[in-house]
Amino acid sequence: MSGYYDYVLGLIPAALIGVTVILYLAGLPTTAALPGGALVAGAIMAHAMFVRAPVRPADVGDTRSDGGPREPTTSRASD
Numbered sequence: 001m002s003g004y005y006d007y008v009l010g011l012i013p014a015a016l017i018g019v020t021v022i023l024y025l026a027g028l029p030t031t032a033a034l035p036g037g038a039l040v041a042g043a044i045m046a047h048a049m050f051v052r053a054p055v056r057p058a059d060v061g062d063t064r065s066d067g068g069p070r071e072p073t074t075s076r077a078s079d
Helices: 004-025 030-051
Strands: none
Touching: 004 030
16 A cells, blocks of 8 residues: 555656656756756655654644643653
């Protein structure tokens, strides 16, 4: 079963190479086409890191019902 981040890992080199080749075939020099491909690959990585950030299962329920953060619960040993 492939997940979102599996697709992201495949899209990064595909976007870098694919967009660069398309821009090169469209008539742009390689020095202009490569940054275009890098921008698209960077946008894919930024989306994966900031828009749909990975979350640990323990972090999913760490908010109160009113939207504020929960107080950390730590157990202290009696002195």
